[in-house]
Amino acid sequence: MSDPICTLEQGQVKGKIEKDMDGNPFLSFMGIPYAKPPLDKLRFKPPQPAEKWQGIYDATKEPNNCYSLQVELTGFVKLKGSEDCLFLNVFTHQLNKSGSENLRPVMVFIHGGAFITGSIARVTFGPEFLMTEDIVLVLMNYRLGALGFLTIEDPSFQVTGNAGLKDQILALKWVQKNIKQFCGDPSNVTLLGQSAGSASVHYLVLSPQTKGLFHRAVMQSGTATCPWARGKNNTEQLARTSRCKQTDTKQVLECLQGVTVQRLIKAQNKNFAMITGPGAQAAFGPTVEVPNPTAVITDEPLKLINSGNYNHVPLMFGYTSEEGILGAWGSRCKVKKKLKDMLPYSFGYDKDSEEARALRQKVFQFYYGKDKPNIGKMEIFAQISSDITFLRGIYQAIKGHVKTAQKPVYLYRVSIETELNAFKRILKYKHKGACHGDDVCYIFKAKYAKYKPSTIEERAIRRHVRLWTNFARTSNPIPNHDDLVKTYWNPATEKNLNFLDIGEELVPGKEPPDMDRIAFWEQICKGINEKYK
Template sequence: MSDLICIVEQGPIRGQIERDMDGDPFLSFLGIPYAKPPLGKLRFKPPQPAEKWQGIHDGTKEGNPCYSLQVDFRGKLPKFRLKGSENCLVLNVFTHQLFKSGTENLCPVMVFVHGGAFMTGSCSRTTFGPENLMTQDIVLVLMNYRLGALGFLSIDDSSLQATGNAGLKDQVLALKWVQKNIKQFCGDPSNVTLFGQSSGSASVHYLVLSPLTKGLFHKAIMQSGTATCPWARGSNNLVEIARSSGCNRKNKREILECLQKIKVKRLIKAQNKKFARISGPGAQAHFGPCVEVRNPSAVITQEPMVIINSGNYNHVPLMFGYTSLEGILNTWGTRCQVKKKLRDLLPYSFNYDKKSAKFRELNQKVVQFYFGNDKPDPRKKEIVAQLFTDVTFLRGIFQAVKGHVKTCQKPVYLYRMSIESELNAFKKIFKYESKGVCHGDDVCYIFKTEHTKYSAKSYEDRSIRRFVKLWTNFAKTGNPIPSNNDELLTTYWYPASEKYLYFLDIGEELIADVDPPDMNRLRFWEELSKGIKEKYSHTR
């Protein structure tokens, strides 16, 4: 293993040999810096490319997670702990062979963006083990990016170069690193698929819409999140975080300079004072992507739906999907917490004063639709989960899908995940016993996680292989089911269209159909929002 060396632009990296789920070998290179550590005056600003290193970089150990509240799923209930480092902008690369002069067999590249509400998470092997995907001839890349205030604080003054979306700009720089270096790992830079889950999925959608990423990827998969979901937009927290951290200065430049100097732990504690507040299913994120003031490094400067409707984005094959009951995630917590959330059931984009008669009228219509004549009751977990599924996830996902179907010049695929097995780890973690697939359960089929176990040739094993085939087929060809010659993929999956919203239900079997069953509920939201000029957020 000592001679397993790959040379990239910044220098040589030592890797190691690992085994996939079938016991076959693949190569791994971990913790590769793709950017300078964003410390001091680089805090909150666009990332800078990594510098060359001396000697051989040790790629047999994972890098630091980005400093944040990291979720610990061990124990009876998930817990949050401060963990990580600002020196965290690294990526992991997994491949089957290294490039040698004369090698022409370059493989499709899949670049994954992890989720975590833009506040937590990393590309750690504990959740995103490559063993499942590496059964296929692909090259896999996973990245870290800045989170919370460090990644998504925004100042609407372009001269300060901290206009927001630093975490998304990290992802853009990682994609540029892939373009420059992935051939050394036998990856094809002209066939890159960007995919992500939850806030990672919304990140992918933002990058589809961004002019910064033209030519950096060629297909995109979005699992349970889009830029049009309410939680995928951050609020303007500069004044509040400045006050909470002791940086309440006269002007924005002085605030920025102060925030760049304070200890990171102090900054994150100030951030978490707001993050801990309870909010409803349609609430805006405290820290997340924003529409930036115009500047050369801006990810987007217009509202996502404006960009989608204009058709002025990256036209690549797109795959959108969701789990059948995403909102199981939101039933977690004390009854008191859920009850408080149920007081505000409207998307924040409706932009009504919560004390107004119109807010009360619309909110009551939602209560009536989901709870009938009863009051919102947190003990009715099935109804709570359905409500959060629709407002928090599905409404935004379907807005994006319907928009892209009208304007995208490439195929747009839609899926619904309904499969339930021993691999549905997050449903178990949140102790939800009724039927439905929780937000995050799809990750356990695509990646090896510490939360799941299964035996060879089991139902779970077959389900993993089906997911892996669908995802890697799309990466290879732009079509998740390119033929009917595979015994795992026995149906044809039509792209969605304006006339027919074709989708694939990924359950015990694959069922292709028109109009997902969830559309019946989403039509209620379409009717409710008629005549409302929605505010997605400030242009900052």
């Protein structure tokens, strides 16, 4: 069979034929440009649509990663990638050469990485599992770190922040214009993401810029209300570290656009840690913009949620049972320093203030009891990290949405532990729980997460894929009369936060087991005028 060729708005692309986990064929198109390379004067600015090309574009190889610190499987961290990185991958079963209306649901995935790392590389995001279902799958790269989230508040410079989110929006517009050619239905698009990708999805749900670009949303382990999902304006400090000594804003921007990408990202990483602790704010990430024509959001996420002023589509939120294993592992050698970050930055307290010390003591007493906080109780530290870093923000979002949403809101919790829980295995964490990122390996084929046929791993993959693709197909994750998924899953309500526990079995319930800890944080927050509400 010859290589497939698809005709797009910009020109023709050549793909290749691959096989899914069952050995059945699907069509693969990788590295399709959806935007102009954001180089020189386009650095930091909103993306511009890709230009047309002559001839047939080769879409058979993986695209560049966006330039950033990339974590290798060996544990080493390397600066790698390119600024010319605004590409997407499309996987389908059939091309639309005859104007067919037999169109498939489209699933568009946004990768994670704390907004400063990550990519759509096949080492983590192989499509072989999802392509066992009759869908069209799209994955996108977007700009990271300072390149994606530098902020200059004066809108005349067109760098008001959130360029990385604007990349995602442009990719969704590309989908609307081109996905029919891959037999995808532009009126049936589900947006999904994990970690920072999940928070991105939530920002896009809240944004007026995305109306009509997608019709459902799945958020895996992240919301716009999580502490790490909010960046700040570090332009002046980045300029100084990059040896841009000008004081005039226009000249500072021109200097930052002119320095090498290597110097820029080294300057970024020299002075700005990824995330300093469970409650810390990101150095570079999404921000609330000053009003301007390209602004993603111009008001606080919680205000938008509580007002109901967002895109009303069916929503699915979820998290792993021990998200904070990742944070606990990363903090194991710096526990005393990290204990000072046991309050969300949005509380607005100086870490060394009396108010902060008093609140930290309440936190320690709740989690450790009479014991002294120590690294020997890693499972407790992981639980605190889970709650501050992820669960508190996720539940803020869910509880707000169930009050104002016009469409169903589903909640799940991943507790399954198998050989596919790759992050927990790589970190050599011995205690119970599914780590942040472990759920990815049940919908994407990762090269570092092995499975064998006819095992609990294979059954879990098929079940997870069925739930996700059925939600994309019908807005209800539970298919009718399906031997693989025999359960019910009611949407969450104000009265009952109905949820589904995804363990070795699927167990529905009226209230997740973590609610006592969420109630503690809600009590802590009473009387605190948080910085971002």
